[in-house]
Amino acid sequence: MLVIGRKKGESLLIGEDIEITIIKIENGSVKISISAPKEVRILRKELYKEITDENQRAMVFDSATLEKLKK
Amino acid sequence: MELVTKYHGVIEYRNEDVIVFKKGLPGFKELKNYIIFPLESNDAFSILHSVEDIEVGLVLVSPFTISGDYEFKIPDTYIKELEIANSEDVLVLTTVTLNSNVENITTNLKAPIIINIKEKLGEQLILDNDKYKIKESLFKGKNN
Numbered sequence: 235m236l237v238i239g240r241k242k243g244e245s246l247l248i249g250e251d252i253e254i255t256i257i258k259i260e261n262g263s264v265k266i267s268i269s270a271p272k273e274v275r276i277l278r279k280e281l282y283k284e285i286t287d288e289n290q291r292a293m294v295f296d297s298a299t300l301e302k303l304k305k
Numbered sequence: 306m307e308l309v310t311k312y313h314g315v316i317e318y319r320n321e322d323v324i325v326f327k328k329g330l331p332g333f334k335e336l337k338n339y340i341i342f343p344l345e346s347n348d349a350f351s352i353l354h355s356v357e358d359i360e361v362g363l364v365l366v367s368p369f370t371i372s373g374d375y376e377f378k379i380p381d382t383y384i385k386e387l388e389i390a391n392s393e394d395v396l397v398l399t400t401v402t403l404n405s406n407v408e409n410i411t412t413n414l415k416a417p418i419i420i421n422i423k424e425k426l427g428e429q430l431i432l433d434n435d436k437y438k439i440k441e442s443l444f445k446g447k448n449n
Contacts, residue, residue, distance in 0.1 A: 236378040238390045257337035277431060285416045285431055288439050292400035292413070293365040295312045299403050299410070 308340065312358045314354060316342055323356060324363040324420055326427045327386070331416070333361055339427070341365075341420075350401060353418065365398040366412055371443055377432050379419060387428060394423040402440065411440040 240246065245255040251271050258265035268276055308316045318340045329336050336355045344350040349370065354362035360444035368375045379389070389395055397419055399412045420427040 252432075260390050265449065272380075273386075274422070275431075277433065281431065281433065282331060284391075284439055285413070285429070288402060288413050289330055289332040289363060289400055289429075291402040292365070293361060294403055296403045296405065297363060299405055299407065300344060300350065301406060303410075304347050 308356055309359060310354060313342075313354065313362055316340065316354065318342075318356075321425070323411065324353075324425045324427045326429075328428060330363075330418075330429050331431075333358075336361060351398065353398070361439045364401040364403060364441070365418065366401050368397060368399040368412060368414055368417065369378065372414065372441070375414060375437070377417070377430075377437075379430065383419060383428060383430055387419060387426045388424045389421050391423070394421050396420040396422050401443065406440060407444055408442070413439050413444050414441045415439045 238246065240256045242256050242259050245253055247253055253269040255267040255269075256264060257267050270276065279293065306318055306320060308318060310316060322340050324339050324341060326337050326339060326361070333355065336357050338356045339353050340356055341351055341353050344352055344364070349366065351365045352362045353365050379395070383389075397417050399414055399417050402411045402413070404410050414432075416429050416439065417430045418427060418429050
């Protein structure tokens with residue numbers, strides 16, 4: 235785990251193909267520019283977590299409800 | 306081959322039926338091998354079941370049965386990773402979150418599961434836009 239400080243306008247290079255730049259810092263929020271190959275998926279973490287949670291919920295199997303649905 | 310599942314009994318399958326999710330699924334990243342079978346109690350639904358974990362079986366539905374205009378673009382990187390050569394080989398299913406109150410049953414239109422039935426490859430695609438919801442009502446507006 236690397237923790238690094240950056241000011242507006244500064245960048246980070248990750249691996250061979252990824253560059254992250256701090257575009258703007260304002261009102262407790264940071265605007266970040268990410269340059270990466272198409273194959274690299276970039277997602278807001280909370281969205282990924284929501285999908286993970288929903289997948290977990292999809293495991294719940296309730297045959298009584300499903301029987302009801304047949305009508 | 307036989308898969309003894311925790312909630313769905315014993316399922317017979319052939320090795321050729323196994324669908325490989327090279328990246329696993331969000332929440333199940335280590336589980337890469339799955340089979341899919343219709344639900345005995347209601348064949349409008351299917352189960353995507355891990356052959357590596359007896360508890361992991363996700364309830365799925367075809368999203369087009371509830372949303373006639375459900376539409377999204379499969380990004381080129383997914384077309385490549387899933388080795389999709391023909392649109393006819395593509396199966397799209399969405400997870401279902403059940404509820405004893407039928408009106409509260411939802412499906413996740415925001416993260417469809419894309420399967421290449423010919424090459425037996427699959428991946429879950431997360432649509433990062435506001436068009437579809439993670440909890441989309443399955444029976445919205447239907448009064449029974």
